[in-house]
Amino acid sequence: MTSTVTIPAKPGPVSFDLTKTALIIIDMQKDFLEKGGFGESLGNDVGKLFKAVAPCKAVLDACRNQDDVLIIHTREGHRPQEVCISKHKLSQTNNCIGKAGAFGRILIRGEKGHDIIPQVYPLESEVVLDKPGKGSFFATDLELILRAQNIENLIVCGVTTEVCVHTTVREANDRGFHCLVIEDACASYIDEFHAAAIKMVWAQGGIFGNVASSEELIKALQ
């Protein structure tokens, strides 16, 4: 039985063997999507990210229906002892990390705001990856997991498009993984950054990967 699906995408269609494919959902955490968290403390309108929630959930459900697709959720955050945030201390505006917010200490592991929003909450069987940086490969065992599971392709959703999604796609591309970014299942606080980041993925012959809509992916999986 073949498990290969072809998905219409930019700049051209992609064929993925689902046994070698993982869905990676980036940082769909309260700290980025809800008021009182990290995103809002940087002055962003967190409501902007909500348009990605329904497409992200639809993609997650479609992948859950495929027994073969490995599902990974990432969470950006730091240890309660704040020993792993030196990079953020370099920034004048990111210094809210560790401070008390509406959902506990901002962007700290174990706090309410660090957790994933209920709409796309991980199942026990799914991988949850805590990362201290923007990229999902930096200081995590993601590459080990993907290589051990013979994964070659990544379907990528989440927030924010130009920061953690893009950094992860760039890291993955350099490691030889084929990324398919789901445009409407990603979002940014800044509309033009989302548009530019998406175009950067598929432009120049798909320099970082391919881009499809959630509808295109879900139809191909049916």
Ligand code: C5J
């Ligand atoms: C940011 C992220 N924007 N998940 N993190 O700091 O994109």
